[in-house]
Structure formats: structure tokens, C-alpha cells
Amino acid sequence: MIFSSIQYVLGVFLFFCSTMFLSAQTTGSRNINVNLSEVALLDVEPAMTAISFNFLAPTEAGRPLTIPAVNTTKWLNYTSAIKTTTPARSVSAQIDQTFSGLFIKLQASAASGSGGGTRGTPVGKVTLTTLPTTIITGIGGAYTGNGINNGHLLSISLEMDDYKKLVQTTNKIITVTYTISN
Template sequence: MILIRSILLIFFIFSGLLYSQATVTFTLPVVTLMDVEPAGNMTLNFTAPTEAGNPLVNPTPNTSKWINYTSAIATGGLSRRITAALINQPIPGVNIRLQAATASGTGGGALGTPSAQVTLTTTPITIISGIGGAYTGNGVNNGHRLTISLVPGTYANLSPQANTVITIVYTITE
């Protein structure tokens, strides 16, 4: 009888040790973060032609800016997109064009898909769509490289401008 009790006691002790469990609770927050790297302004200037009858010389497109983002979406949530728009009215006769490249760098997940080149106006236009749970990596050479260019639109509407500041606003949304 003592032997049976001892065996049962040993069995219960070992079964408790072998089949113990713990509950772990964790939280994964919904995250939506985006920025443009590096910080700071850029300058694009047309060059006057040196021969009568020739058009303006377009500035070299600027490729120094990168869009970085981090996105964690709730179960069943919508994918995200990034839009771009001008804050102020465009310069008459000048088109400001923007192209986001395919994501590159150290990121991972469901990175977004860039649209074709767009001409910016004060109305937001999608430049990257289909962003899911993803991160692009931080800083230059991570995320989507932006190419910003100026080209004449309608020559009849051109008028000399000096140091005209145009602001582009980028927004990430569902």
C-alpha cells in the first residue's frame, strides 16, 4: 500500500513537471509610419538656351530622396497607399513629375508597388499602392527612390520665376 502511494506520488510529481505550461501574452500594434530621407530641400533650375529657337534646357532630375515606411495592418485591414500632392499652385507652364521606384534595401514584407510617373497637382495622386505588413529599412538607399523632374508643359504659359518654392506633401493612408 505504501509502495502504491509512493508510486502515485512520484507519478503526480513527474506528470506535473513534464506537462507544465505557461501562458504568454503579446501585443502587436497597428503601425503606420512614413518619412522622406534625407531631410532638406532640393533645387531644380531650368537653363536658358544659348541659341535662338532652342527650347529651355530641363534641369537634371533629382534622385536624392527616398520614401521609408513601416506598416502593420490589423487582421482583415486594408492595404495602404502613399499619395503625393503640391501644397501650393503649380508654376504656370511647368510640369512637376514624380516617379517612385520599386522598393530596394534592407526591408521586407508586403512592400508597395509604385505607379507610373505622375504629374503633380494640388490633388493627391497615388504613387505607391498595395502596402501590407512591411518595412523598407531606414534612410537613404532603403525604400522607394523618388525621381523628381521639371519639364515645360505649355510654353505659352511660361513666365520668368525666381526662387519659387514648391512643397510636395506625401501621405500614407488606407
């Protein structure tokens, strides 16, 4: 009789425990509202330093000027969130004025550093003019990382166009403008 009382009490206890477990298994749902704005941000790092090109005069008559070495101190950084996957974004560059007798050349490297997403593809070396020239294509939702050693390394160089057009110049400032667009 003691066993049957214990079994009865144990049975009632298990019944109540199982109904508690069953009643604790409920579900519910809630809506989550997500907003992602379109983003197109671009900058050049390091920001506060200018590039200087200084020609070297020859040491002997009859020799040409020495054209300055390629400058590789600037990095292009961007963040992009687009409305649709096509068309992708691109980056263009242009100068505010030309320099008689010289071409200004620019080449972006493949993206490197800590970024992610669909970072763009460089088009190769281009000659900058006063009109926008595409330098990177195919940018989707992406970020390049911030600062130097992130994004696209920019190689800027000068090439002689016509030696007879060269005129002595001191501190001529030419501004390069970069634009990210759809």
C-alpha cells in the same frame, strides 16, 4: 551472497533514480499576452535637403530653355503594421501649389534595400497636382529600411506644359506632401 547483496543494493539504487527521473517530468502552461499596435510611419530621406531645379538659358537666340535633369536624390521609407490584410495601404503625393507652364512629375522605383514584408508596388510616373495622387499601392505589414538606398527611390522631374505660360521666377518653393493611408 555478495553478488545478491550488490544486486539488491543496485536494484534499490536504480529504483530511486528512476523515480527521481519520473518525478522531474512535469508540465505546466502560462499565458503570453501579445499586443501589436497598428503602425503607419513614413518619411523622405535625406530629410534636411531641398531639391533645386534651375533652368538653363539657351546660348543662342531662338532655342528653348534647357529643362533641369531628373532628380533622384530622395528615398521614401515607411513602416506599416495593419489591422487586417485587406485593404492594403497606399502612398499618395500632392503639391501645395502649381507652377504655371510646368508639370511636376514623380515616379517611385520598386522597393530596394534592407526592408521586408509586403512592400508596395509603384504605379508609374504621375503628374502631381494639389489633390492626392497615388504613387504606391499594395503595402501590407512591411518596412523599407531606413535612410538612403532603402525603400523607394523617388524620381522627380519637370515637363513643359505650355511655354507661353512661363514667367520668370526666383526661389519659388513648392512643397510635396507624402501620405500613407489605408
